[in-house]
Amino acid sequence: xxxxxxxxxxxxxxFEVEPNQDxxxxxxxxxxxxxxxxxxxxxxxxxxxxxxxxxLDQVIKSVNGWYQERGLTGLVSYAEILSGGILRLQVSExxxxxxxxRFLDRRTGEPTIGKTQPETILxxxxxxxxxxxxxxxxxxDVETIxxxxxxxDVTIIPQPVGDSNxxxxxxxxxxRPSGGFSAGGGISSGITNGPLSGLIGSFAYSHRNVxxxxxxxxxxxxxxxxxxxxxxNYTDPWIDGDNKRTSRTIMVQNSRTPGTxxxxxxxxxxxxxxxxxxxxxxxxxxxxxxxxxxxLGLIFQHAGARDDKGNPIIRDxxxxxxxxxxxxxxxxxxxxxxxxxxxxxxxxxxxxVFNIEQGLPILPEWLSFNRVTARLRQGYEIGPARLLLSxxxxxxxxxxxxxxxFAIGGTNSVRGYEEGAVGSGxxxxxxxxxxxxxxxxxxxxxxxxxxxxxxxxxPKVPGDPAxxxxxxxxxxxxxxxxxxxxPLGPLRLxxxxxxxxxxRFHFGDQSHVCTHEKLQHASDFLRFLGAFQTNKAGLKSTxxxxxxxxxxxxxxxxxxxxxxxxxxxWNINFVEGVEGPDHVLLFFRGPFLHISKCSMRGLYVLPIAx
Numbered sequence: 001x002x003x004x005x006x007x008x009x010x011x012x013x014x015f016e017v018e019p020n021q022d023x024x025x026x027x028x029x030x031x032x033x034x035x036x037x038x039x040x041x042x043x044x045x046x047x048x049x050x051x052x053x054x055x056l057d058q059v060i061k062s063v064n065g066w067y068q069e070r071g072l073t074g075l076v077s078y079a080e081i082l083s084g085g086i087l088r089l090q091v092s093e094x095x096x097x098x099x100x101x102r103f104l105d106r107r108t109g110e111p112t113i114g115k116t117q118p119e120t121i122l123x124x125x126x127x128x129x130x131x132x133x134x135x136x137x138x139x140x141d142v143e144t145i146x147x148x149x150x151x152x153d154v155t156i157i158p159q160p161v162g163d164s165n166x167x168x169x170x171x172x173x174x175x176r177p178s179g180g181f182s183a184g185g186g187i188s189s190g191i192t193n194g195p196l197s198g199l200i201g202s203f204a205y206s207h208r209n210v211x212x213x214x215x216x217x218x219x220x221x222x223x224x225x226x227x228x229x230x231x232x233n234y235t236d237p238w239i240d241g242d243n244k245r246t247s248r249t250i251m252v253q254n255s256r257t258p259g260t261x262x263x264x265x266x267x268x269x270x271x272x273x274x275x276x277x278x279x280x281x282x283x284x285x286x287x288x289x290x291x292x293x294x295x296l297g298l299i300f301q302h303a304g305a306r307d308d309k310g311n312p313i314i315r316d317x318x319x320x321x322x323x324x325x326x327x328x329x330x331x332x333x334x335x336x337x338x339x340x341x342x343x344x345x346x347x348x349x350x351x352x353v354f355n356i357e358q359g360l361p362i363l364p365e366w367l368s369f370n371r372v373t374a375r376l377r378q379g380y381e382i383g384p385a386r387l388l389l390s391x392x393x394x395x396x397x398x399x400x401x402x403x404x405x406f407a408i409g410g411t412n413s414v415r416g417y418e419e420g421a422v423g424s425g426x427x428x429x430x431x432x433x434x435x436x437x438x439x440x441x442x443x444x445x446x447x448x449x450x451x452x453x454x455x456x457x458x459p460k461v462p463g464d465p466a467x468x469x470x471x472x473x474x475x476x477x478x479x480x481x482x483x484x485x486x487p488l489g490p491l492r493l494x495x496x497x498x499x500x501x502x503x504r505f506h507f508g509d510q511s512h513v514c515t516h517e518k519l520q521h522a523s524d525f526l527r528f529l530g531a532f533q534t535n536k537a538g539l540k541s542t543x544x545x546x547x548x549x550x551x552x553x554x555x556x557x558x559x560x561x562x563x564x565x566x567x568x569x570w571n572i573n574f575v576e577g578v579e580g581p582d583h584v585l586l587f588f589r590g591p592f593l594h595i596s597k598c599s600m601r602g603l604y605v606l607p608i609a610x
Contacts, residue, residue, distance in 0.1 A: 002014060002015050002016075003015075003016065019050055020050050020051040020052075020053070020081065021050070021051060021081060021083075021084070021085040022048055022049060022050055022051070022085045023043065023046045023047060023048065023049055023050070023051045023085055023087060024047065024048070024084060024085035024086060025084075025085065025086045025087070026039060026043055026086070026087050026088075026089070027082075027086060027087070027088045027089070028088075028089045028091060029088070029089070029090050029091065030090055030091040030092055030093060030165075031063075031074075031089075031091040031093070032093060032132060033067075033072055033074065033093060033132045034063065034066065034067075034074070034091065038063070038066060039059075039063075039089075042059045042062065043059070043087075051081060051085070051087060056079065056087070060076045060079065060089075063075075063076050063089075063091070064076060067093075070134070070136065071134050071135035071136030071137065071139075072093070072094075072132055072133070072134050072135070073093070073094035073132075073133045073134075073135070073158075073167075074091060074092065074093040074094065074132070075091070075092060076089055076090070076091055077090050077091065077092040078090035092165045093132050093133075093165060094132065094133035094158075094165055094166070094167050095130065095131070095132060095133065095165060095166045095167070096127060096128065096129055096130065096131050096132070096133050096166070096167060096168075096169060097129065097161050097164075097166035097167060097168050098129060098168045098169070099122065099125065099127070099128075099129065099168075099169045099171065100168060100169070100170050100171065101114075101118045101121055101122070101171050101173060102170055102171065102172050102173070103116075103172075103173050103174075103175065104153075104172050104173065104174050105174075106152060106153075106174045106175065114173060114175055114212075115175060115178060115209060115212045116150060116173070116175060116209060116212045116213075116214070117211075117212045117213055120212065120213050120214050121145060121171070121173070123238070124141070124144050124145060124148065124238075125141045125144070125145075126140065126141055126144075127141050127169065133158060133167050133169075138156050138169070141156070142154045142155070142156060145171075145173075148214050148237070149176070149208055149214075150175060150176055150178070150208055150209045150214055151173055151174065151175060151176060152174045152175065152176045153172075153173075153174040154171065154172070154173055154174075155171070155172045156169050156170070156171050156172075157169070157170045157172065158170075175209075176208070178207055178208055178209040179205070179206055179207030179208060179209075179217075180205070180206070181203070181204065181205050182202075182203075182204045182206075183201070183202060183203045183204070184201070184202050185199070185200060185201040185202070199224070199225060200222065200223065200224040200225075201222070201223050201224075202220065202221065202222040202223070203220070203221045203222075204218070204219065204220040204221070205217075205218075205219045205220075206218045206219070210234075213236075213240075214237055214238070215234070215235065215236045215237070216233070216234070216235040216236075216237070217233070217234050217235075218231065218232070218233045218234075218235075219231070219232050219233075226256075226258060226272060226274060226308075227255075227256055227257050227258055227274065228255065228256050229253065229254070229255040229256070229257070230253065230254045230255070231251070231252075231253050232251070232252040232253070233249060233250070233251050234249070234250045234251075235247065235248070235249045235250075236248045236249075244286050244287075244288075245286055245287060246284055246285070246286040247284070247285045247286065248282065248283070248284055249282070249283045249285070250281075250282050251279070251280065251281050251282070251283070251299075252279070252280045253277070253278070253279040253280075254277070254278050254279075255276070255277050255279075256274050256275070256276045256277075256306070257274060257275050257277070258272060258273075258274055258275075259272070259273040259274055259275045259305060259403055260272065260273075260419075260420070261407040261419055261420035261424070262402060262403050262405055262407060262420065262424045262465050262466075263305070263316050263320070263322065263402070263403065263465055264420065264469070271307060271308025271309075272308055273305050273306070273307065273313070273316060273322070274305070274306050274308075275303060275304070275305055275306075275403050276303065276304055276305075276306055277301060277302070277303040278301070278302040278303075279299060279300070279301045279302075280299070280300050281297055281298060281299030281300060281334075282297060282298055282299075283295055283296070283297035283298075283299075283336070284296050284297065291341055291342060291343050292339065292340070292341050293339070293340050294337070294338065294339045294340070295336065295337070295338040295339075295340075296336065296337055296338075297334075297335075297336040297338075298333070298334070298335055298336070299333075299334045299336060300331075300332070300333050300334075301330075301331070301332045301334065302329055302330075302331050303329060303330055303332070303401060303403070304322070304323055304327075304328050304329035304330065305322035305323065305403065312328035312329070313328075314326060314327070314328060315463075316463075316465070318463075318465070318468035318469070320402070320463030320464060320465050320468050321402065321462050321463040322401075322402060322403070322463070323401055323402070324367055324399050324400055324401045324402070324462055325365060325367070325399075327365070330367055330401045331363070331365060331366050331367070332359050332366060332367045332401075333359065333360045333362060333366055334357050334358065334359055334360070335357070335358045335360055336355070336356070336357050337355070337356045337357075338353065338354070338355045338356075339353070339354045339355075340352070340353050340354075341353075349377075349379055350376075350377070350378050350379075351375070351376070351377040352374070352375070352376050352377075353373075353374065353375040353376075354373075354374050355371075355372070355373045355374070356370070356371070356372050357370070357371040357372075358370050358371075359398065359399075359400070367398070367399050367400060367401070368398050368399055369396055369397060369398025369399055369400040370396070370397045370398055371394065371395070371396045371397075371400070371404075372394060372395055373392070373393070373394035374392065374393055374394070375390070375391070375392040376390065376391050376392070377389070377390040378390075382435075384437055384438065385435055385436065385437045386435070386436045386437070387433070387434075387435055388432075388433070388434050388435075388436070389431075389432070389433050390431070390432045390433075391429070391430065391431045391432070392428075392429070392430050393427070393428060393429040393430070394406055394427065394428055395426060395427040395457075396426045396427070397426075399462075400462075401462075402461055402462045402463050402465055405424040405425060405426065405461045405465070405466075406424060406425055406426070406427070406428035406454070407419070407420035407424050408420065408422040408423050408424065408425070408428050408430060408452040408453070408454055409421040409422035409423070409452065409475065410506075411506040411507070411508045412508065413430050413450070413452055414430065414450045414451065414452040414475055414476065414477045414498070415448065415450050415477045415478075415479060415494060415496035415498075415504070415506050416450070416475075416476075416477025416478070416479065416496035416497050416498030416499075416502065416503070416504055417475060417477060417498050417502075417504070418504070421471065422452050422453075422454070422471060422472060422473070422474065422475045423452075423453075423454040423458050423466045423471040423472065423473040423474070424454065424458060424461060424465060424466045424471070425454030425455065425456075425457035425458045425460065425461060425466065425473070426454075426457040426460045426461055427454060427455040427457040428452065428453065428454050428455065428457075429452065429453055429455060430450065430451070430452040430453075431450070431451050431452075432448065432449070432450045432451075433448065433449055434446055434447065434448035434449070435447050435448075436483060439482075442484050442485040442486070443482060443483070443484050444482065444483040444484070445480070445481075445482060445483075446480065446481040446482065446483055446492070446494065447479075447480055448478065448479060448480075448481065448494070448496075449476065449477070449478040450476060450477045450478070451474075451475075451476040452474065452475060452476075453473065453474035453475075454466065454473045454474065456473065458471065458473050475498055475499050475500075476498065476499050477496045477497060477498040477499070478496065478497055479494055479495050479496030479497055480494070480495060481493055481494030481495060481496075481506075482494075491507075491508075492506075492507070492508050493505070493506075493507050494506045494507075494508075
């Protein structure tokens with residue numbers, strides 16, 4: 001307090017100033033998240049010196065900034081100097097008191113009873129009771145819940161609890177329709193002959209939230225002129241009681257697919273060969289390190305070849321054997337181990353996949369072999385261009401079915417060749433390089449080159465199907481193409497030459513990936529394995545995969561698309577949240593089309609969704 005002194009010139013105020021104490025220590029209370037080293041560094045050169053209020057103010061601001069930068073709710077609420085030169089800071093951090101889940105009606109927005117079990121949601125949250133409230137962490141939790149695929153909208157609202165520094169988190173959830181039916185059909189040329197050439201149809205049922213625990217059930221039936229496939233998949237994305245995020249998939253499949261990749265060829269007295277497979281298996285997958293995931297599985301397969309009348313056969317018209325055992329069918333019990341590394345999802349990322357399959361001859365007639373495959377992709381940014389290098393290879397040792405040989409050539413192998421036209425062998429190696437550059441808008445231009453070889457292993461395949469058909473065993477291709485980011489995902493159209501100077505168009509999805517995987521049936525090249533979501537705001541997300549093969553089902557037409565679409569309020573299967581009469585969302589076992597008061601040129605198909 002100033003002292004008033006009466007002088008002849010008036011009253012004079014005298015201020016008595018005492019210096020602050022020397023700094024000898026710091027006590028910080030309530031800072032559970034703040035590293036002690038942060039404050040140690042802030043005061044490391046102040047010991048024994050007079051406490052500077054300006055410096056103290058800077059420290060308080062830096063502490064508050066530390067919380068803000070990390071999305072935490074915390075600040076210095078009080079500071080005082082104690083006797084003996086001890087500085088005391090009181091920090092208030094918001095603490096999560098409770099997490100409440102509230103389901104909202106997707107139409108009215110009013111609270112309702114949800115189908116999902118609350119513990120299914122809570123186990124996916126990294127935010128827990130008693131932790132500091134972290135806005136960035138809460139945002140990541142919202143994204144995690146959305147990726148489960150069972151919620152249409154997720155919001156988390158913090159609410160203060162009385163006068164304390166605690167908050168209750170209220171999670172508002174809007175559930176997506178859990179399941180439904182879909183059906184579709186199309187016409188594809190180049191697969192069969194006759195007035196109904198290439199006619200295919202499909203029916204599917206899916207349920208993405210079985211028992212309210214985020215378990216997935218998918219049942220599908222697809223039928224073509226010569227091929228068919230029935231699938232039943234049950235997936236538990238996170239097994240109850242497991243803390244490693246282990247998933248389990250149980251699969252049953254019965255398929256009849258063209259054998260043209262290995263045993264193709266025209267013969268006037270023989271029809272096409274098909275491969276019949278009955279498969280059942282179980283797989284467990286989990287992430288085991290950052291960017292790494294692994295899969296362990298056990299799969300049984302009963303497979304054999306049939307003629308055009310559906311009768312089992314053991315030799316083709318080249319007298320090459322079609323089974324390894326010499327019987328009408330080969331039985332195999334496979335133990336599978338797969339490891340996947342990905343560092344990001346863009347084209348400049350690294351991806352590595354390593355797979356081992358071992359045939360277990362538990363019974364004498366069961367096949368015994370070991371198959372090893374690996375795929376590597378590496379992208380580089382070079383100025384405005386991108387360089388993408390990819391390679392794959394594999395080897396089979398033991399007694400295996402001829403139709404399981406590695407097929408080389410085609411859209412995802414050596415472009416410029418038909419599917420499987422380079423060769424089929426016990427071993428294979430394929431390499432590819434391409435340079436892409438943005439042209440305008442979503443359109444990119446691409447220059448590429450591919451090379452593939454069976455490493456002289458074609459004659460080692462039972463029956464030597466490649467040698468009987470005069471396949472070269474190695475070859476290269478090169479060409480140019482365009483790539484566009486569409487609502488269906490990245491699509492590419494390429495024109496390629498091979499070393500025989502033959503020319504071919506190739507249509508595919510995403511970037512070229514070297515692989516030996518065979519197409520299972522004709523409709524594979526129009527399968528869109530993804531989720532297409534829309535809401536009042538329009539397109540939300542889309543992703544999927546195309547599998548191109550021989551034929552021209554996915555072709556540009558000269559007319560407009562003819563569609564028949566019926567929408568119900570159930571929002572079934574992959575058809576999500578269509579609003580109003582001005583938008584049509586159509587799904588079949590192929591691409592999605594989203595039409596808004598317009599007509600389009602495009603696919604020669606007759607899709608139906610109901």
